[in-house]
Amino acid sequence: MAVLVESHATLGDAQRALGSDGTYLGGGTLVMREVNAGALQGRILRTSDPALRQIRPSLDSVEIGAGVTMAMILAERDLAHLHPVARAVGGPQVRVMATVGGNLFAVHPYGDLTVALLALGARVVSAGGAQRPIEDFLRERDRTGLVATVQVPRPREPRGFAFLKVSRVKPKGVSVLSVAAHLPRDGGRLRGVRIAFGAMGPTPLRAQAAERVLEGSALTPDLIARAAAAATDGLDPPTDALASAWYRREVAGVHLRRLLERML
Amino acid sequence: MAMKPVTFTLNTEAKAAFTEDGQNLLDFLRRGAGDLSPKYGCGQGTCGACTVLVDGEPHLSCLVLAETVQGRRVETTAGLGQARPHALQEAFMERFAAQCGYCTPGMLMSAKALLDRNPRPSREEVIEAIAGNLCRCTGYEPIIAAILDVAEGRIRA
Ligand SMILES: Cc1cc2nc3c(=O)[nH]c(=O)nc-3n(C[C@H](O)[C@H](O)[C@H](O)COP(=O)(O)OP(=O)(O)OC[C@H]3O[C@@H](n4cnc5c(N)ncnc54)[C@H](O)[C@@H]3O)c2cc1C
Ligand code: FES
Numbered sequence: 001m002a003v004l005v006e007s008h009a010t011l012g013d014a015q016r017a018l019g020s021d022g023t024y025l026g027g028g029t030l031v032m033r034e035v036n037a038g039a040l041q042g043r044i045l046r047t048s049d050p051a052l053r054q055i056r057p058s059l060d061s062v063e064i065g066a067g068v069t070m071a072m073i074l075a076e077r078d079l080a081h082l083h084p085v086a087r088a089v090g091g092p093q094v095r096v097m098a099t100v101g102g103n104l105f106a107v108h109p110y111g112d113l114t115v116a117l118l119a120l121g122a123r124v125v126s127a128g129g130a131q132r133p134i135e136d137f138l139r140e141r142d143r144t145g146l147v148a149t150v151q152v153p154r155p156r157e158p159r160g161f162a163f164l165k166v167s168r169v170k171p172k173g174v175s176v177l178s179v180a181a182h183l184p185r186d187g188g189r190l191r192g193v194r195i196a197f198g199a200m201g202p203t204p205l206r207a208q209a210a211e212r213v214l215e216g217s218a219l220t221p222d223l224i225a226r227a228a229a230a231a232t233d234g235l236d237p238p239t240d241a242l243a244s245a246w247y248r249r250e251v252a253g254v255h256l257r258r259l260l261e262r263m264l
Numbered sequence: 265m266a267m268k269p270v271t272f273t274l275n276t277e278a279k280a281a282f283t284e285d286g287q288n289l290l291d292f293l294r295r296g297a298g299d300l301s302p303k304y305g306c307g308q309g310t311c312g313a314c315t316v317l318v319d320g321e322p323h324l325s326c327l328v329l330a331e332t333v334q335g336r337r338v339e340t341t342a343g344l345g346q347a348r349p350h351a352l353q354e355a356f357m358e359r360f361a362a363q364c365g366y367c368t369p370g371m372l373m374s375a376k377a378l379l380d381r382n383p384r385p386s387r388e389e390v391i392e393a394i395a396g397n398l399c400r401c402t403g404y405e406p407i408i409a410a411i412l413d414v415a416e417g418r419i420r421a
C-alpha cells in the first residue's frame with residue numbers, strides 16, 4: 001500500500017475525515033521519518049488552517065495554536081519564559097518545522113516542550129472544542145483526536161518558572177532527562193507547585209512526591225535538598241540507548257536541585 | 265500512485281514538476297527537479313546533509329513533504345555562486361572546511377540562512393546555526409572559522 005495525502009481547509013474538516021486509519025501531519029518532523037522508512041502507509045491528512053498558527057496572549061495565560069512552531073515561539077516576546085525550552089528542541093532546521101501539537105504526541109525521548117507545558121498546568125483544547133488538563137490529555141493521547149490549541153498559564157514572576165534539559169551530545173542532543181518547575185509564591189510560601197520530568201516514563205510525568213515536599217513552605221536550600229531526595233519517588237524511569245534507569249534515578253535529584261536553586 | 269503538480273521557485277528559476285504522494289522534498293528536488301546539490305544522508309532528520317532554504321528558512325528537505333513547497337521559494341547550493349563562487353564557498357576552500365565534502369552543501373545552506381538574517385554572528389551563534397548539521401571529517405573548527413571569516417569580512421566573494 002502507498003501513501004495518500006489529503007489536504008483539508010480547516011482542522012475541523014481534517015478531524016471529520018481522520019477516521020481510524022488516517023495520520024495527521026503537523027510539522028512532519030516525526031511523521032515524515034516514518035514515511036521515509038516505509039513504516040507509515042495509508043492516508044495522511046494535513047491542513048493549512050491559519051487559526052492553528054496563532055499565538056493569543058491574554059493577561060494571565062497565552063493560547064498557542066497547535067501549528068505554532070518552536071521558531072515562532074522564539075520570535076514571540078510574550079513567550080520569553082518558553083524561549084529556553086523551544087531553543088532546546090533540535091537544531092534550527094527542526095525548530096522551523098516542529099510544532100507544539102506534534103510535541104504533545106512525541107514519544108520518549110522527545111517532548112521537551114510538553115514537559116514545560118505540564119509544569120505550567122496547560123489545558124489542551126481539541127478540534128471539537130473540548131478542553132482537558134494536560135495530565136489527562138497525556139494519559140489518553142492515543143484517543144483524544146486532533147488538538148487545536150493549548151492554553152498555557154503565565155508564571156506570575158520570572159523566577160517562578162524554570163526548565164533544564166540534560167543531553168550527552170552538545171550543543172544539541174535528545175534528553176537524558178528534562179525537568180521543569182513552576183513555583184507560584186503567595187506571601188513567601190509556595191502554592192500550587194508543579195514539577196514535571198521528561199524521559200522518566202513514556203510521557204512527561206509530574207514529580208508528585210517532590211511537589212508535596214515543597215507545597216506550602218518557603219523555598220530554602222534545606223527544603224530543596226529534601227525535594228531533590230524525593231525526585232523519583234513513584235516514577236519508573238526507562239533504560240534506553242541514552243541512559244539506564246539506574247543512572248536516571250541517580251541523577252534526577254541532582255538536576256532537580258540545580259533547577260530549584262536557580263529559583264531561590 | 266497519485267501525481268501532483270508543484271510550481272515553485274528553485275533558486276532564481278520558476279519550476280514545475282510532478283510529485284508522488286508522500287514524496288519528500290529531497291527526493292523531489294533530486295529526481296523531479298534535477299537538482300543534485302542537496303544530499304541524502306539519513307532520511308531521518310539527523311544529519312543535515314539535505315538542508316535547503318524554504319522562503320529563506322533552513323529546512324531538512326528529507327522531512328518536508330514536497331507538495332508543501334507549492335508557490336514557495338527553495339534555495340539550494342546549486343544556486344550559490346553561479347557566476348563565481350559565493351563568499352562562503354571561497355571561505356570553505358580557504359579554510360579546508362570540506363574534506364570528503366558530503367556535509368558541505370547542507371553546511372553552506374545553514375550558514376547562508378544565518379548570515380542572511382544575522383550578518384555579524386558571534387562564534388556561539390555560528391555553532392548554534394550548524395548544530396543540526398553533522399560532519400564526520402573536519403571536527404567543525406574549520407567550518408566555524410570559514411563562516412566567521414565571511415561574517416567578519418576577511419573573505420568576500
Ligand atoms: C533531528 C531531530 C531532533 C529532534 N530533537 C528534539 C528535541 O530535542 N526535543 C523534542 O522534544 N523533540 C525533538 N524532536 C522531535 C520532534 O521534532 C518534536 O517533538 C516536534 O515538536 C514534533 O512536532 P511535529 O509538528 O514535527 O510533529 P509531526 O511529525 O507532524 O507529528 C508527530 C505526531 O503528532 C501528531 N500530531 C501532530 N500535530 C497534531 C495535532 N494538532 N493534533 C493531533 N495530533 C497531532 C501526528 O499525527 C504524529 O502522530 C526531534 C526530531 C528530529 C528529527
Ligand atoms: S538526509 Fe535529511 S537530515 Fe539526513
Ligand code: FES
Pocket residue numbers: 361362363364365366367368398399400401402
Ligand atoms: S567534510 Fe566529510 S562529513 Fe563534513
